[in-house]
Amino acid sequence: MIAHSIPATRPVPKLAAALLAVTLPITTLPLPALAAEDVTPARAAGVRKTVQDRAKPMLSSDPGGAASLLSTEAKKTNDPLLFIDAGEAYLAEGVAERDKAALEQAIEHASIGIDIAAFQQDPRCDPAWQHLDAGEYDRELTRGKKVIEDSEKAIADLDKPVEAPPPVEEPKKEKGTPRDGRGLIAGGSLMTVVGVGGLAMIGAGLALSSKAQKDVDALDPSAIDFDAQFADIDKRGKTANVVAYAGIGVAAVGLGVGIALLALGVKKRKAYRAEHGASESARVHVAPALGYGYGGLTLGGRF
């Protein structure tokens, strides 16, 4: 028995060819105007909220991504509010990245949003194509205009030549020691010490002179060496007088000049401290010094 193989019919390619033959002309035909869906404010708000909820978390971390998402959805829905949202996101990106192209996109998107929002208030607009409630248009138009203004300002700022920051004026360091009167105080202190030395000379001179006088008074005129002793004591007495007189001069000059210089120095130091602060300054202090067998003043200072 001979088996006949009957060629199987191949309906699939034929069907595909038929479909192709019919489909091709249809696709090349212009599409009739699509029966556009009605858009109401409530319906638009629902769609918009979904998009805004997706974009919101990205606005701070990735404004460019948020802008791209909002732009894509705005172009799909033709929602003027989403166009303005996209404009705001592009503005944020442009400012953050100093990106002029993003700022231009911000202007373009906000402008489209304004175009649509303004048209939707026009009598020519299809009443079945409304994305916003009547009370929302003014708010959105204002928002869109602000995006444009801010973007234009940001672009103008970018176009400005970058100005070098003003040089920070460093406080001029005074050469050498500061002119805070420390020289006068030092000199005054030295002279005061000399004056105090003069006082000491006076005291010493007077004491020696007094002792010499006592020694003279105690001499025995009948003594054989009276003349020699008298001459010796007289010599010491005269020397003591010279010391006392010299001490008067030294004390007068030293204390007069020293106190005057100290006064000038302290005055100058106060003026310097008032001008530069009290961080560093010369200090002078005078304190009484009393003890067993002595008394006086101590003068201390830091220059």
Add this chain to the structure above:
Amino acid sequence: MSFRTPAVLTALALALAVGAAAPARAAAACSDASGVCLSDDKAKWEPDASLSAKQLKAKRKGPACKVAFEIDGGRGSVFVNGRYAGTVPNVNLSLLPGKHDIQVRDGQKILAEGVLTVPKGGSLQVTVRHG
């Protein structure tokens, strides 16, 4: 003066009048008084006219015409039959022949509005002067 002279003058006057009423052909710079210039004589622009709701809903038949919009000296968005169609320079529409309600605006400024009669098939360049 022959009888032909008044006839010629009348013809010239008519031609001028017709020329002034019809939108100019689209050119690089649109100088038509209406602010709209068309590239195809078969197309017609009726400034400030509008379509009734019934006319808007009327079914249009025939081969579509590729209509491109251009704005001379600025930007703007195009609205066709009450809805947003695009923003120049990205407005390349495929419109069925017949009358279409058109508005072109830049923000709150209307650059052009009226009724555009689109011819069957072919392409049409609409230039709107921004001014």
